[in-house]
Amino acid sequence: MTLLNLNEIEKKAYRSTFQDGLWDIFLGLLLLNLAVGALLANRGVSERLNMIILTALGVLIVLAFVIGKKRITVPRMGVVKFGPKRKRKIWKSRLILLGSVLAGLIVFLAALLISYHPAGRPKILFLLPAAWVANTIIVFSLLAYYLDCARLYAYGLLFALPVPCQIILKKFFGVNLITMTLAVSAAVMIFVGTLLLNRFLRDHPLPMKEL
């Protein structure tokens, strides 16, 4: 980086906000939450109870993330407001995320309605895994691009892969390991996040005096 390359300076400043590992741990925990859901479903827990547990855990994860950012990151790294160009990129990424959640919700609800079809499980349900893979890869790639965070490309794959892996394992070995495949992907993200968090805490000790 040359000293006067302002674009690089802006990117470096922005990327530094992702180096605390909390986003990685957050995404890993969200995926782990899905693994818990799959585990509970396999154990015969009712759909309604499963949804309640997943929602409660999801809320806890989001709260832990927000508190972590406030208590761990901000006191060590300080605060920054980025310029209009970066703000536009952040807004675009928020819209992408919102669009993805809405698309996922619509597909989920449609699948739920179709699964109660009197003629049994229609073949269109087999498109669900493809929709999951496409949605996660496209959304994470767009987020990686707009947020200038290359790790998100890999996380898109880690979110997408458990589903096709499970299909292959079931087809060739007859085993249902969806909990395991989701948990492995989640563990990778949590591991990376923990390493980053450890490095962040080492490199950014709490300042002695308030600034």
Add this chain to the structure above:
Amino acid sequence: MNDERMENQNLQPLAEIDRVIHEPARLLILAYLSVVESADFLFLMNQTNLTRGNLSSHLSKLETAGYVEIKKEFVDKIPRTLLRLSEKGRIAFHEYRRNMKQVLDSLSE
């Protein structure tokens, strides 16, 4: 006489270099502040790798020159020093870049 005038003309951009900005640490501070809307003291200290004392002294000089606006506030009872490039600072930084480019471009091999 003509040669002397030409030499003076060539040196003109060099004479216009802003000495407040023409110091590596202050240049770095302004470069960071020029790409963000605002940042607090801690963020700038982390990004520039300057010590607290060093950053503080350079910020004082930039504030005296009217290039940086410094606002102290309390967030959750914790004091926070918010920094922002002033309009005057933005113009000065832009001119500094232009002048330096001119000077460096005119340097012969």
